[in-house]
Amino acid sequence: MATNIPEDTQAVATFLAKSAGVLAGLGVADMVLEAVDPSVQVEWRARDGDRVSPGQVIGSLRGRARSILVAERVMLNFMQRMSGIATATSAMVAALEGIPCKVLDTRKTAPGMRLTDKWAVLIGGGVNHRMGLYDMMLIKDNHIAAAGGIRAAISRAEQYIREQGLTGKMGIEVETSSLAEVDEVVDILQAARAEAAEATNSGSGDGAAAAAAAADVNAPPDVRLTGSHVRRVMLDNMARRDPAKEGGVDVSMLAEAVGRLGDLADTEASGNVTLGSLRTIAATGVSSVSVGAITHSVVALDISLNIQTQ
Numbered sequence: 281m282a283t284n285i286p287e288d289t290q291a292v293a294t295f296l297a298k299s300a301g302v303l304a305g306l307g308v309a310d311m312v313l314e315a316v317d318p319s320v321q322v323e324w325r326a327r328d329g330d331r332v333s334p335g336q337v338i339g340s341l342r343g344r345a346r347s348i349l350v351a352e353r354v355m356l357n358f359m360q361r362m363s364g365i366a367t368a369t370s371a372m373v374a375a376l377e378g379i380p381c382k383v384l385d386t387r388k389t390a391p392g393m394r395l396t397d398k399w400a401v402l403i404g405g406g407v408n409h410r411m412g413l414y415d416m417m418l419i420k421d422n423h424i425a426a427a428g429g430i431r432a433a434i435s436r437a438e439q440y441i442r443e444q445g446l447t448g449k450m451g452i453e454v455e456t457s458s459l460a461e462v463d464e465v466v467d468i469l470q471a472a473r474a475e476a477a478e479a480t481n482s483g484s485g486d487g488a489a490a491a492a493a494a495a496d497v498n499a500p501p502d503v504r505l506t507g508s509h510v511r512r513v514m515l516d517n518m519a520r521r522d523p524a525k526e527g528g529v530d531v532s533m534l535a536e537a538v539g540r541l542g543d544l545a546d547t548e549a550s551g552n553v554t555l556g557s558l559r560t561i562a563a564t565g566v567s568s569v570s571v572g573a574i575t576h577s578v579v580a581l582d583i584s585l586n587i588q589t590q
Contacts, residue, residue, distance in 0.1 A: 290590045291345035293352075295338035295359075298582035302370045303330045303338065304403040305362035308396055309355040317347030328403050329366070338583065345589055352585050361393070362400035363581035368574045369404025372558055381562035383569060384409045384548065388576040397575045409570060410453075417441075417452045418514070430454065430464050434510065441509050451511035453548070457518070462537045465513055469544040476507025510545055512567070517551035519561045527560030535564040 297303075306328050313320050320343030326332060341348050372383045383406040389397040398408045410416035417440075419433045427433035437452050456462045518534040525531075529552055538547050546567040553561060553571050561569055 285345050285349065287344070287346060289345040290343065291341075291348055291587050292590060293341040293348050293585050293587040295340070296584045296586060297332040297336045297338055298334055298584055300333050301331070301363055301367035301581040302404055303332050303359075303363050303581075304328050304366035304400045305355075305359035305396070306339070307399075308358040308362065312351050312354050312358070313341070313347075316351040317344060319343055320347050320351070341585075345587065348585075348587060352587075356583060356585060358396060360580035360583050361390070361578060362396055362403070363583065364578040365397060365400035365574055366404035367581055368578060369401050369406040371555055372571060372574065373405035375555060375558050376562050379559065379562045381566060381569060382407045383558075383571060383574075385575055386570050386572040387412065388572040390575070401574060404574075406574070407568070416450060417509075418455065419452065420455045421457065421516075424455070430456075430461060431468060434465075434468055434508075438509055447509070450509065452509045453512040453514055454510055455514040455516050456537070457516045459533065459537060459540070462513070462515070462540055465510070466540055466544060469508055469510060472507035473544070479507075512546040512548055513541055513544075514548045514550055514570075515566065519549060519552050519557065521552055525560075527557040528554070529557045529560055531560055531564050534561065534566065538565045 303326050306324055306326075310322060313322060320341055322339065322341055324339040326336070326338050332338060369383060369385075376383065385398055385401040385406055386409055387394070394411065398411070401408060410418065417437050419427075419430075419437060424430050424433045427436060434452065434454060441447060441450055441452070454465055456465060515534055515537045518537055519529040519531050520533065521528060522530040534549055541547055547565075549561050549564070549566045549569045553569055553573075558569060558571075
């Protein structure tokens with residue numbers, strides 16, 4: 281414990297990478313030190329996003345030994361976890377080189393650490409999905425079952441956005457798990473787009489929701505043109521495991537779903553995503569692939585802090 285160290289004892293400490301990976305969490309380490317003892321001097325020899333090798337010196341600390349010991353474990357916990365996430369994300373992004381497909385994170389993060397987990401994803405080159413229930417509506421299978429079907433679920437979500445004045449501020453994503461569900465979403469979005477076009481051209485329309493969206497001068501152009509707040513369709517588990525196929529997955533259903541949706545909405549593949557299957561999944565033309573494992577099954581990067589008193 282730090283209290284058995286004389287208060288005036290000074291120390292120098294060195295951060296050392298013990299395994300290869302992408303570095304992340306230095307900004308959080310700075311915040312920890314600022315909270316514990318702002319007088320501790322920090323000198324980083326690498327930056328967030330840099331690749332490090334075993335034995336590489338990442339940075340050093342100079343100051344009160346007590347303060348460094350108090351901050352040590354918290355700094356390392358953040359740096360190791362965030363670097364592990366950034367490393368896994370970077371590998372996924374690299375696997376998609378040449379394919380215009382994004383790697384998305386999920387809400388499957390450590391309790392209390394969503395901000396730093398998602399920060400690490402960005403450092404690794406990935407893209408953040410929604411932060412919570414407040415910045416994007418994701419209509420999942422349980423919501424659809426509770427609402428009485430996809431059509432009812434989308435209708436209620438659209439109504440809520442309009443009534444709460446969230447047009448242009450919140451989008452909707454709909455989860456599908458079969459081609460029949462994809463077809464239902466396609467019908468809904470095609471009808472909304474047609475009704476919005478009619479409302480725009482004639483000032484009227486039979487579809488109240490689409491007409492309202494088209495007539496809303498505060499709505500962004502994409503909402504006025506499409507008549508819907510549905511921005512993305514999740515294609516869940518449509519890449520089926522099949523060891524005989526390239527990447528270990530059969531993506532025929534996924535590719536068909538992407539083709540049926542066309543430009544009606546962005547598409548997101550989810551389920552059975554591994555480093556080995558990722559490129560095969562992305563090659564279907566899907567807009568993005570969400571990967572829960574980069575945050576819920578993270579392997580921490582091995583980083584140590586070696587302290588010497590002066």
